[in-house]
Amino acid sequence: MNDGNKGLAPANTRRGFLKTTAAGVISFPMVMRSQTLGANSPSKRITMGIIGCGNQAEHDLKQWLPMEDVQIVAVCDVNKASHGYVRDTQFLGREPVREMVEKAYAERSASGTFKGCAAYVDFRELLARKDIDTVAIITPDHWHAIQTIQAAAAGKDIYCQKPLSLTVRDGQEMIKAVRKYNRVLQTGSQWRSTTFLNDFCKAIREGVVGKPQRVVTYVAKNNFTGPGPGWQPMPIPEGFEYDMWLGPAPEVPYHKDRCLYRFRFGSDYSGGQTTNFGHHAIGVAMWALGLDETMPEELWNMGAEFPLKGDLYDTATKVHFGFRYADGLEMECVTSPKSFGVRIEGDKGWIETNGRKITESSSPEIAKAVPGAGTAAQFTAHYRRFIDCVKSREDPNEPVEIGSRVSNVCHLGNIAMQLDRRIRWDAKNETIAGDDEAAKMLGRPHRAPWSYKV
Ligand SMILES: NC(=O)c1ccc[n+]([C@@H]2O[C@H](COP(=O)([O-])OP(=O)(O)OC[C@H]3O[C@@H](n4cnc5c(N)ncnc54)[C@H](O)[C@@H]3O)[C@@H](O)[C@H]2O)c1
Structure with a gap:
């Protein structure tokens, strides 16, 4: 062969x-x-x-x-x-x-x-x-x-x-x-698959900072600004199938800042840095704290900021929301110059990582509990695991249930920030409890002919 x-x-x-x-x-x-x-x-x-x-x-x-x-x-x-x-x-x-x-x-x-x-x-x-x-x-x-x-x-x-x-x-x-x-x-x-973060998560679960009490997840600042209110449509470039780019999203005029890469900042296509970096940072925190199988009960705005009305971009320019789990553990997700990271404060000390190394800690002993450093090369394990699971039919490290749960925390955070009020997650019915306006934001209509149907 x-x-x-x-x-x-x-x-x-x-x-x-x-x-x-x-x-x-x-x-x-x-x-x-x-x-x-x-x-x-x-x-x-x-x-x-x-x-x-x-x-x-x-x-x-x-x-x-x-x-x-x-x-x-x-x-x-x-x-x-x-x-x-x-x-x-x-x-x-x-x-x-x-x-x-x-x-x-x-x-x-x-x-x-x-x-x-x-x-x-x-x-x-x-x-x-x-x-x-x-x-x-x-x-x-x-x-x-x-x-x-x-x-x-x-x-x-x-x-x-x-x-x-x-x-x-x-x-x-x-x-x-x-x-x-x-x-x-x-x-x-x-x-999810780097040796370094695996060691970090293991150390947290083994109690390196004691019982976790407060967790902060960092997301990067927006790396593009929108064209501002009064933006004008642009001609669709040759070779770009714009209608197929929009797909299930609403039909709207073409502008270059809407599409390639920059789609992140428009809520019809993405959730801003809340979901872009948040999926990584919140995902690592959930992994470290053994929260992959659970959802927070309550989420609230902590001072998010948004672009001017009428701009092409409408996702948060400053992300900041909090969320609380059933056992009382509170987390935050916040825009930071640190770009991406997780800080875990426990009753015996605290530790912070940017995914590649321990950046700060309350004592050198705590930092020493997670030796080594994460490198881009370590990402290969994630891709490798997928191929191995295709062969073995096992579930990989972030299967669909965990992936969607991590994204859901980000989506609920966005809803709490946009509505600027506390929302409560009803885990049994998988909906937002007692708030019809918020619950409507859990889904979006699809532009025909696109739908979930096959
Ligand atoms: N894992 C990571 O660290 C990481 C980093 C960056 C981006 N991402 C994710 O990757 C995804 C893509 O982001 P990106 O930065 O590569 O965006 P991008 O705009 O650079 O690339 C997306 C490509 O998809 C194409 N596309 C759009 N609609 C399509 C369709 N119907 N059929 C086929 N192609 C279509 C676009 O034309 C574009 O070339 C996003 O979900 C983003 O969050 C992940």
Whole structure:
């Protein structure tokens, strides 16, 4: 099976076939999905399709591409190719990312060439391919639920970026679909798998700071500002399928600050830094404190600030909310120049991490309890765990239930900040108790023809 090219399948060594896609006619090798071949087949290569070829896809690809038992056979993006992502130097979209994939595989092939990655505009065409085992969903948050549900129904295992959902209802529907179709889902919260944070969480649970009493989670400041009130629509760039970018979100005029990367700051597409960094920071705190299976009872605003009315952006410019669990433990989530971090104060001392090291502590002894440092290389374990779980059918480190619970804390925090009042979570009925206006914010209408239905 392995033809001396490190487990890859160059088109010139295998039976290729032609496939017409919205992106043109391309040829790619026939790759059989792992389930078809059986778990003990000599080829245990897991085939993958990438949905969303933007900023984070570049990072995720660096993890998947070197894995010898993973082969990316297709990419999909509504953007053909452009600048306009988070950094000026980035040129992304389905064609540059397809090239990235083919170049990486070509460098490892005996012939030095590789053509075998299809490019799609419509993710449903990618999902229809029977030879694809898994998908990585790296689109803006307003697409995560619908794409996850459709991928699960199509029999794919799913690596879905964090925040897992746009709303609490999204998470409920994602859990139902993943479990109904027996799929593996790993939330794309790579901090969950670093050795350093694992040691940090273990030390907290072993009582390094005693009984936790107060926890603060830090999120980064907004790295873009909106165009302000009075912004004017812009022409849709060529090669950008704007209607398919909007998908289930309301129909509104195009503006560049609405879409690539910057979608984070518009509540129709995301939850601002509350969900962007909050999913990471609150997720680590929940993990450390053994709260993955539970939800806070009450959440409140602690002084959040928002952009001017009429701006394109409407998510918090300053995040600050508090939440309390049944046992009385209180947490905060706050915008900080520290960018990302978790501080845990207990009755014996306190400790703070930025995810990569202990940044502060009440005593050197406490800091010494978590030796070592987290590195970007440690993120690989998260991606690796997903592939291993695809093979073993186990649940990965942040399965759909935990991923949606972490996102839910962020969503409820956003609701408390937007309404500027205390809200109470009714865990039994999975709703906000005694506040119809707040409860309505748990879901969003979908623009036709998009819905949770498959
Ligand atoms: N784990 C992390 O540390 C991390 C870091 C950054 C981003 N993310 C997450 O990754 C996701 C994407 O963020 P990003 O920064 O890469 O955004 P981005 O805008 O840079 O990239 C998203 C890409 O998805 C494409 N897209 C939009 N709708 C699509 C559709 N219907 N079908 C196919 N492609 C579509 C866009 O055109 C764009 O190219 C978000 O959920 C974000 O929170 C995670």
